[in-house]
Amino acid sequence: MIHQGDSTVGGGPNDCNLAASGPLSAINAAVSTNVDVIISGHTHTQYNCKLPDPAGKLRTVIQSLSFGRLLSVVDLKIDRKTGDVIRDASTARNEIVTRTVTPDPAVQAIVDEAVTKAAPIANQQVGKITEDIVKAPVASGESPLGNLIADSQLAATEQSAGAQIALMNPGGVRADLVFAPDGVVTYQDAFTVQPFSNILQTLTYTGAQIDQVLEQQWLPGLTRILQPSSTLHYTQTLANPIGDRVSNITINGVPVDPAATYRVTVNNFLAAGGDSFTALTQGTDVTGGPIDLDAFTAYLTANSPVSPPATDRITVA
Numbered sequence: 272m273i274h275q276g277d278s279t280v281g282g283g284p285n286d287c288n289l290a291a292s293g294p295l296s297a298i299n300a301a302v303s304t305n306v307d308v309i310i311s312g313h314t315h316t317q318y319n320c321k322l323p324d325p326a327g328k329l330r331t332v333i334q335s336l337s338f339g340r341l342l343s344v345v346d347l348k349i350d351r352k353t354g355d356v357i358r359d360a361s362t363a364r365n366e367i368v369t370r371t372v373t374p375d376p377a378v379q380a381i382v383d384e385a386v387t388k389a390a391p392i393a394n395q396q397v398g399k400i401t402e403d404i405v406k407a408p409v410a411s412g413e414s415p416l417g418n419l420i421a422d423s424q425l426a427a428t429e430q431s432a433g434a435q436i437a438l439m440n441p442g443g444v445r446a447d448l449v450f451a452p453d454g455v456v457t458y459q460d461a462f463t464v465q466p467f468s469n470i471l472q473t474l475t476y477t478g479a480q481i482d483q484v485l486e487q488q489w490l491p492g493l494t495r496i497l498q499p500s501s502t503l504h505y506t507q508t509l510a511n512p513i514g515d516r517v518s519n520i521t522i523n524g525v526p527v528d529p530a531a532t533y534r535v536t537v538n539n540f541l542a543a544g545g546d547s548f549t550a551l552t553q554g555t556d557v558t559g560g561p562i563d564l565d566a567f568t569a570y571l572t573a574n575s576p577v578s579p580p581a582t583d584r585i586t587v588a
Contacts, residue, residue, distance in 0.1 A: 273298070276314035276334050278492055284341055284365035287320035292491035294547065299332055301325060307356040308333070308345055308363070317341055319365055331363040341365045393459035398571025400456055401578045404448040406464075408441070411507065411587050412488070412496025415579035416464065417444050422580060423570030424471055424563065425500040428536040432473035432558035435522055437536040438484070439498040440546050443467060443563075454576055461568050469538035469563045474554025478520070479529040483550040485517040495546050499584045500536075508588040519586070538563050 277293030279286075289296060295311050302309065304324045308331045315337035321329040335341035348360040406416040417439055425437035446463045448456060476484070485505060488496050490513065499505075505520040520527040527533070537551060544552045560566070571577055 272310045274311075274313050276311040276316065277318065278314050279316045279318055282318065284317045284336075284367060285319040287318050289318060289320065290492035294490070294493060295332065296322065299324065299330075304328065306330070307347065307358055307361070310334070310343060310345070312337075317365055319343075319363055328358065330358060331361070333363050333365065335365050339368055342368055393457060393462070395458045396455050397458050397461055397568040398456045398575040398577060399454040400448055400450055400571075401454060401576050403450050404577070404579045406441075406444040406447055408496065409582045411582065411585035412441070412494070413498055413582045413585050414441070414444070415582060416448060417441055417498030418501070418580040418582060418584065419448075419570075419577065420444060420465065420563075420567060421498045421500040423567045424536050424538075424560075425502065426570050426573075427566035428471055428473045428558075428560045432536065432560060433534045434473045434536040435534050436481075436503040437500040438503075438541065440538070440541050440548075441495055441498055442546065443469065443538065443540070444498070456571055456575075458568065461571065462564060465564045465567055467538075467540070467563070469540050471536055471560030471563055471566060472539055472542045472554075473534055473536045473558045473560060474542060474551075475532050475556040476535050476554050477529065478527040478531050478533065480550055480553050481527060481533060481535065482517055482520060482529065484548060485520070486514050487548050487550055489513045489516060490547055493547065495548075496585070497548075501580065501584065504584050504586070506586040506588050510588075518588075536560065 275295050277295040278290040280288050280290050282288035299309055299322050304326045311334045316334060317336045318334055320332045322332045324330050333343050335343040343365055345363045346361060348357045350357055404416045404419055406414050408414045421437045421439040425434055428434040445466060448464060502523050506518045507516050541548055541551050
């Protein structure tokens, strides 16, 4: 089982329409032949593939979307004498999960009790918004909600850790902030947007390393546009080859010096190289910060009513 996955170019639950040069395909091509099945994730897509291992023998590589919409079922046939998996006689499939199953009463009782006990905290007001703030990206890849979260992370670490910019991974923005009566945002609303309890970390990078981080937003078969705080602006040129798409980087309106150092806030997932941003592991002088959700709710409280930030931090050339 592995968290990494490939992207697809369409297809149904049991098709194998993988995008070219995906990270999981590369991993599969190098993983020991002793591994007979790879159950993957991360990309929230669906595929059921037979890919060659390093010896050229086909093995199952499978993923079941996300949020419990599919269930991957792998039936292995084992040679009783050798203990080896007989791959040719084994099967794998993705099954569609429906909502027709009757909830188990005992489990439902546990869920109901948890919801009731959490309600006083979940229903607390943490701020207000003037309209929907959505996570859907514009052409540049940034989104109003992603920008808002990045701004909240910068605000939470600017004085305490000397942060000059913040970068948020788009996959960590899990839901829209929807305008409700009177624009009230509850703790539950904010938690639904950021449910992971990642810890903010502020690190020192050179301007050249920041450029490298931004260039890693595009990898073969994989694009993840980091959500920038309002202090960071740059130009992306998608017609250029991967590795040479970012230019005109500024921080607070000043061009970034490749040799100078800057303080950058990210969450601990990104700081460890998550989402294949390996350049972020080069940071030094780490300063720990608050949990991302606490930074987000504090920003909403301090700045309410909050309007959607402009998506003008990345210029598309």
